[in-house]
Amino acid sequence: MSSNEPSRRPRRPVSATKKGTRARFPTRPATMSSPSALFEELLESSLNSDAPPKKISISSYKKTSSYTTAGAEYPFHPGNPYVPPPMPPQIPDVFRSYPVLRDTYQTKSQKDQDQTVSEVLPHITKRGNALPALKREKHIAFLESGLDEEQLPDYMVSLDASRPWIVYWCLTGLSLLGVDISRYRNKVISTFTPIQNATGGFGGGHGQMSHLAGTYAAVLSLASVGGSALSLVNRISMLKWLHSIKNPNGSFKVCIGGETDVRGIYCALTVISLLRLPTDNGLLKKTTEYLISCQTYEGGFAATPGGNEAHGGYTFCALAALAILYPPEKLKELIDMDALLRWMSARQYGPEGGLSGRTNKLVDGCYSTWIGGCWPLVEAALGCETGSLWNREGLVRYIMAATQNDKGGLRDKPSKNSDFYHTNYVLLGLSGTQHRHWYEADEETKEWEEGLPPMAPFGWKVEETTPGVTGWETWPDSRWGDSKTDRVEAAHPVFNIKHEMVEEARNWAESFL
Amino acid sequence: MYQERPEWEDVIPLPQDDGALPLAQIAYTDEYAEAMSYLRALMAKDEHSERALEITEHIIEMNPAHYTVWLYRANIVFALGKDLRKEVEWLNEKALRHEKNYQIWHHRQLIIDKLDDSTGEADFIAKMFQKDAKNYHVWSYRQWLVKRFGLWEKGELEYVEYLLEQDVRNNSAWSHRFFLVCGNGQELTEEIVQRELGYVSDNIFLAPQNPSPWNYIRGILQRAKLPMSRIEKTCTYYAPLDNPEKIKSSHALDILAEIYSTIPEQKDLAIQSLDLLSSTYDPIRTNYWNYRKTQIQKAAA
Numbered sequence: 001m002s003s004n005e006p007s008r009r010p011r012r013p014v015s016a017t018k019k020g021t022r023a024r025f026p027t028r029p030a031t032m033s034s035p036s037a038l039f040e041e042l043l044e045s046s047l048n049s050d051a052p053p054k055k056i057s058i059s060s061y062k063k064t065s066s067y068t069t070a071g072a073e074y075p076f077h078p079g080n081p082y083v084p085p086p087m088p089p090q091i092p093d094v095f096r097s098y099p100v101l102r103d104t105y106q107t108k109s110q111k112d113q114d115q116t117v118s119e120v121l122p123h124i125t126k127r128g129n130a131l132p133a134l135k136r137e138k139h140i141a142f143l144e145s146g147l148d149e150e151q152l153p154d155y156m157v158s159l160d161a162s163r164p165w166i167v168y169w170c171l172t173g174l175s176l177l178g179v180d181i182s183r184y185r186n187k188v189i190s191t192f193t194p195i196q197n198a199t200g201g202f203g204g205g206h207g208q209m210s211h212l213a214g215t216y217a218a219v220l221s222l223a224s225v226g227g228s229a230l231s232l233v234n235r236i237s238m239l240k241w242l243h244s245i246k247n248p249n250g251s252f253k254v255c256i257g258g259e260t261d262v263r264g265i266y267c268a269l270t271v272i273s274l275l276r277l278p279t280d281n282g283l284l285k286k287t288t289e290y291l292i293s294c295q296t297y298e299g300g301f302a303a304t305p306g307g308n309e310a311h312g313g314y315t316f317c318a319l320a321a322l323a324i325l326y327p328p329e330k331l332k333e334l335i336d337m338d339a340l341l342r343w344m345s346a347r348q349y350g351p352e353g354g355l356s357g358r359t360n361k362l363v364d365g366c367y368s369t370w371i372g373g374c375w376p377l378v379e380a381a382l383g384c385e386t387g388s389l390w391n392r393e394g395l396v397r398y399i400m401a402a403t404q405n406d407k408g409g410l411r412d413k414p415s416k417n418s419d420f421y422h423t424n425y426v427l428l429g430l431s432g433t434q435h436r437h438w439y440e441a442d443e444e445t446k447e448w449e450e451g452l453p454p455m456a457p458f459g460w461k462v463e464e465t466t467p468g469v470t471g472w473e474t475w476p477d478s479r480w481g482d483s484k485t486d487r488v489e490a491a492h493p494v495f496n497i498k499h500e501m502v503e504e505a506r507n508w509a510e511s512f513l
Numbered sequence: 514m515y516q517e518r519p520e521w522e523d524v525i526p527l528p529q530d531d532g533a534l535p536l537a538q539i540a541y542t543d544e545y546a547e548a549m550s551y552l553r554a555l556m557a558k559d560e561h562s563e564r565a566l567e568i569t570e571h572i573i574e575m576n577p578a579h580y581t582v583w584l585y586r587a588n589i590v591f592a593l594g595k596d597l598r599k600e601v602e603w604l605n606e607k608a609l610r611h612e613k614n615y616q617i618w619h620h621r622q623l624i625i626d627k628l629d630d631s632t633g634e635a636d637f638i639a640k641m642f643q644k645d646a647k648n649y650h651v652w653s654y655r656q657w658l659v660k661r662f663g664l665w666e667k668g669e670l671e672y673v674e675y676l677l678e679q680d681v682r683n684n685s686a687w688s689h690r691f692f693l694v695c696g697n698g699q700e701l702t703e704e705i706v707q708r709e710l711g712y713v714s715d716n717i718f719l720a721p722q723n724p725s726p727w728n729y730i731r732g733i734l735q736r737a738k739l740p741m742s743r744i745e746k747t748c749t750y751y752a753p754l755d756n757p758e759k760i761k762s763s764h765a766l767d768i769l770a771e772i773y774s775t776i777p778e779q780k781d782l783a784i785q786s787l788d789l790l791s792s793t794y795d796p797i798r799t800n801y802w803n804y805r806k807t808q809i810q811k812a813a814a
């Protein structure tokens with residue numbers, strides 16, 4: 001685990017999908033490659049005897065006025081290939097030492113917290129100042145095992161009612177890593193065919209009752225593989241079923257006879273808006289009120305309005321649900337934004353850099369999505385000109401150093417094993433650190449109106465955070481000229497699948513207008 | 514095996530259809546696959562019987578996250594008029610073994626609601642809290658109990674205080690206290706506010722850097738529509754701006770910044786508090802503290 005880390009050198013993404021798929025979104029200069037990356041490429045090819053040395057001329061490194069890297073000034077010439085590699089920047093103190101204020105009074109929570117810091121700190125500092133690279137190939141292999149293995153081992157029977165989730169987690173994680181997942185289209189359609197119930201919705205497996213979680217994961221998986229796979233869904237029975245689990249107070253039961261919480265609302269709204277279902281006959285009556293009433297005195301949102309504690313998972317569900325109904329700037333009017341901001345900001349701890357789900361609980365990789373994923377919504381609600389409101393560098397350090405399993409997959413924290421759930425939600429969180437989202441309304445993407453399908457979530461735009469271009473926090477690019485290999489694809493801030501697939505689903509649904 | 518037992522002879526098992534090209538298929542044990550096939554057959558007939566009850570127990574033992582089986586079981590238990598106390602006892606053992614499970618607690622809620630009696634529930638919850646005093650499902654269930662059986666004044670506050678004596682950083686317990694004090698539409702009288710201020714300051718004294726009581730009192734003041742300046746003295750005690758080396762709590766600084774930001778003449782103190790937070794006392798949140806500074810400057814302009 002400690003000594004045989006691969007040396008830090010840029011690796012080529014396994015599948016280069018960046019080209020062509022990004023046309024709709026502003027991108028940074030395509031030809032950019034840093035001098036040290038070029039150097040390593042040259043070195044690699046000269047060491048590799050069966051490949052002829054690659055000719056790299058000085059002109060292949062195009063310095064653009066909007067983008068400079070620390071290494072750009074090195075005297076570089078093909079005849080003199082030695083370029084001293086740039087030294088990694090020092091890890092800031094906030095990520096290498098305990099907080100200044102620590103109470104001496106010990107309780108279980110404090111001991112757990114101290115234990116976590118002592119577990120995480122060595123991972124953050126063990127390579128000196130160098131940030132570990134993304135173990136892309138290993139994570140791809142790990143996620144592919146969830147889909148391509150003949151069968152998953154029998155101990156995974158505990159996920160027998162969550163098979164749509166496994167498919168969604170693995171597909172989404174792979175797509176963020178640049179893998180073309182459209183090759184799974186037929187398998188995805190085949191897998192979800194027996195899981196869809198004639199009475200509407202999808203269960204956790206064949207013969208299981210329809211459940212909002214399974215339905216959410218099924219719809220997102222079908223949308224992700226594209227090619228009108230969504231047409232598998234019976235929209236008419238789906239709508240009937242949604243009406244049957246709608247509560248008069250605005251919320252949804254997760255299944256007939258099941259429990260109620262904001263998870264259910266977020267899953268239902270995702271399905272309603274992606275499938276472009278009509279919302280007449282009170283389908284979303286009082287839903288806004290219910291969501292708003294889940295905000296607690298701490299500022300975060302709880303599972304229900306019934307006195308629970310503010311929690312990262314439910315906060316994402318509540319905010320994303322509101323962002324399906326309304327453009328982000330409207331959020332300010334609906335909820336106590338100052339309180340939410342304070343609570344969200346307090347979820348990030350030093351020195352770990354990771355995010356926690358509740359007050360006085362520990363950091364955990366999956367909150368990179370549940371809390372990290374709230375940030376683009378909130379930043380867009382407040383107007384982006386203020387810059388990033390949280391510490392992206394901290395989360396990148398936590399993800400890269402503490403959540404990567406050497407054997408593949410990502411995890412909660414170093415003492416935990418990697419699993420499909422954490423792998424997907426850590427990667428989504430990493431994607432969040434590398435992109436900036438903003439909202440641009442068009443003709444259709446306005447606030448939800450009674451009776452119509454919600455269209456607000458289709459107004460999101462994204463760009464890679466690019467130094468010198470947007471003035472945004474640009475970790476890790478500004479520190480590492482050659483960190484392109486750590487790049488993952490952008491995910492839609494509400495639906496947590498790739499933007500392109502949300503656009504495709506939007507086009508697919510045009511015929512239902 | 515069910516297929517060898519005479520009482521199952523009349524049932525034709527329904528095998529699972531995973532489609533031609535299944536993703537994420539699980540290699541079931543023969544035992545699980547067979548039991549599920551018989552369960553699907555019974556569910557197709559919506560059979561409510563002793564043998565149906567037995568098979569739900571068998572499957573839940575192998576996979577307690579199987580929500581369909583749980584809901585089917587609840588229907589059978591009610592249809593057969595089973596002894597609900599026995600059901601609760603059976604559930605106890607399941608809950609202690611599977612702490613992070615939605616279904617067990619939803620089932621318990623259905624049973625106790627029908628039973629119309631919460632006797633013994635507090636004792637069992639105490640056992641759960643010995644394992645994890647922040648278990649979200651258990652706390653949600655406890656809040657449901659309080660509402661369903663009107664337990665607002667039945668020792669709940671004392672129990673919260675007991676838990677906070679064990680761990681003053683248990684934010685779930687603080688959250689429950691807020692629910693008890695405000696969650697029933699109660700008016701926050703000056704007497705109650707005084708009591709809460711006293712309780713909070715005792716606990717802040719133990720660990721001034723513990724965010725829970727600070728969040729709590731902020732919430733109480735906001736709910737009572739009282740200004741944050743009610744706790745200015747407490748804040749300056751733990752965060753003396755004239756003697757920054759003596760600062761003991763970043764949360765006190767945060768609230769001071771909020772108090773001073775509303776008073777034009779004290780704007781500089783607000784900025785000073787935020788600067789101390791971002792430079793020294795809570796530097797990972799620098800971007801947020803800077804945002805607060807720009808808000809103050811905007812308001813002044």
Ligand SMILES: [Zn+2]
Pocket residue numbers: 364365366367412422
């Ligand atoms: Zn987690």
